[in-house]
Amino acid sequence: MFKRWLTRTPSSPPFRAWQQACRRTPILAALTPVESERLGERAWHFLTSKRLTLHAELADVPFNEVDRLALAGQACLLTLGWREAEHREAFANVHEIVILPDSFTREFEEVDEFGVVHEVTDERAGETSYQGPVVIAYTDFMESGDFIGFNVLIHELAHKIDMGNSMDIDGFPPLPRTLSAKRWHAVFSEVWEDLQRCLEQGIAPPIDDYAASHPGECFAVCCEYFFTAPDQLDEAYPALYALLVGYFDQAPLVRLDPA
Structure with missing residues (x-):
C-alpha cells in the first residue's frame, strides 16, 4: 500500500538538487545564502534520519x-x-512523514456545552500525534511553499514542536529562557479572544478561522502565517509577530519581495 524511502547518503546535500528545490519554493528561495546553506545541511540530515x-x-x-x-x-x-x-x-518525536494522495476524513465524538454527544466528520489536510507519523495530503503539500498563509507541513511540524513538553497539542511549546510563559500566555490569549470576538460578531478574522477552533490549532496556524504571510500576521497581531520573532529567532518579514 505504501512505498518507503530510507535514505543512505553522504552528509552533505547535493548542491544542484538543493538549489532546484529552493528555486521552486518561494519561502526557501527568499533565504540569504548563509541561511540557505545552513538549511540545506539540516534538510539533508532530516531526510537521512526520518522515514x-x-x-x-x-x-x-x-x-x-x-x-x-x-x-x-x-x-x-x-x-x-x-x-x-x-x-x-x-524533531526528536518526528519519525516518519506519510504522504496520502488527497485530503482525508476522520470521525470522532464531540460533546457540546449542554453535554450532548455529536458524531463529527472532519476533513483534514494533515494530522499527527505525539509519537505517531506526520500525515499530509499530497495535493495540499503541492499547494504549500509560497507566501500565501498556508503550509500543511509547517502546520503539522508546529504540532510536533508543541508536543515537545507534553503529549498534548495545547499551544504551549517548550520556551527558551528569553521568553517567559507569562508573556506567551498573555499574547496568545489576546489573539484567541480577538478571534472568538470576530466569530461571535460574524466578522471574518484576519487569519484563518481554524485558529479559533483550539489553542493548539491557533499556534499551528499562526506558525503558518509567520513563515508564509508574515506581513498579514504583523498587521493583524504585531505583538504576536514580535513574540514569534523572539521564539523562532527569525524575522520572515525581511524575506518578502519589496515589490
Missing part, C-alpha cells in the same frame, strides 16, 4: 530528490534560527 512514506496510489507521481529536499527544507525552516542541538531535539 518518508508515499501512498501506493502516488506510485506514478514524480517525487524525486528535489521534491524530497523541498519537503525537508520546509519542515526544517521552523527551526532554522535555533542551535543544532535545539533543532534536533525539536
Whole structure:
C-alpha cells in the first residue's frame, strides 16, 4: 500500500538538487545564502534520519530528490534560527512523514456545552500525534511553499514542536529562557479572544478561522502565517509577530519581495 524511502547518503546535500528545490519554493528561495546553506545541511540530515512514506496510489507521481529536499527544507525552516542541538531535539518525536494522495476524513465524538454527544466528520489536510507519523495530503503539500498563509507541513511540524513538553497539542511549546510563559500566555490569549470576538460578531478574522477552533490549532496556524504571510500576521497581531520573532529567532518579514 505504501512505498518507503530510507535514505543512505553522504552528509552533505547535493548542491544542484538543493538549489532546484529552493528555486521552486518561494519561502526557501527568499533565504540569504548563509541561511540557505545552513538549511540545506539540516534538510539533508532530516531526510537521512526520518522515514518518508508515499501512498501506493502516488506510485506514478514524480517525487524525486528535489521534491524530497523541498519537503525537508520546509519542515526544517521552523527551526532554522535555533542551535543544532535545539533543532534536533525539536524533531526528536518526528519519525516518519506519510504522504496520502488527497485530503482525508476522520470521525470522532464531540460533546457540546449542554453535554450532548455529536458524531463529527472532519476533513483534514494533515494530522499527527505525539509519537505517531506526520500525515499530509499530497495535493495540499503541492499547494504549500509560497507566501500565501498556508503550509500543511509547517502546520503539522508546529504540532510536533508543541508536543515537545507534553503529549498534548495545547499551544504551549517548550520556551527558551528569553521568553517567559507569562508573556506567551498573555499574547496568545489576546489573539484567541480577538478571534472568538470576530466569530461571535460574524466578522471574518484576519487569519484563518481554524485558529479559533483550539489553542493548539491557533499556534499551528499562526506558525503558518509567520513563515508564509508574515506581513498579514504583523498587521493583524504585531505583538504576536514580535513574540514569534523572539521564539523562532527569525524575522520572515525581511524575506518578502519589496515589490
